[in-house]
Amino acid sequence: MAITFVEEQKKQKYLFLLLIGLILLTFFILQREFLFKPKTLQPLMPTEVLQPKQIEINFEILKSSQLEMLEPFQIIIPSEEEEIGRENPFLPY
Numbered sequence: 042m043a044i045t046f047v048e049e050q051k052k053q054k055y056l057f058l059l060l061i062g063l064i065l066l067t068f069f070i071l072q073r074e075f076l077f078k079p080k081t082l083q084p085l086m087p088t089e090v091l092q093p094k095q096i097e098i099n100f101e102i103l104k105s106s107q108l109e110m111l112e113p114f115q116i117i118i119p120s121e122e123e124e125i126g127r128e129n130p131f132l133p134y
Contacts, residue, residue, distance in 0.1 A: 102108070
């Protein structure tokens with residue numbers, strides 16, 4: 042019975058050391074990833090910041106005589122007198 046007690050203590054000692062090692066490893070990984078500030082990356086080629094172009098709307102063109110001569114486009118849809126579909130679409134054929 043004394044042998045099993047000593048073996049259990051050795052197992053607990055190794056498991057405790059393994060636990061401490063895992064905790065330290067986790068701490069170092071988290072410290073490296075989150076606590077240290079990463080270096081800022083410099084672009085290879087400097088880029089220019091483009092300013093957006095100003096949009097100017099010329100409303101005078103709507104009053105031109107060429108625009109007044111245009112006629113509206115009308116789409117003529119032929120009407121079919123046939124009945125489309127079935128009365129009850131859920132009935133089998």
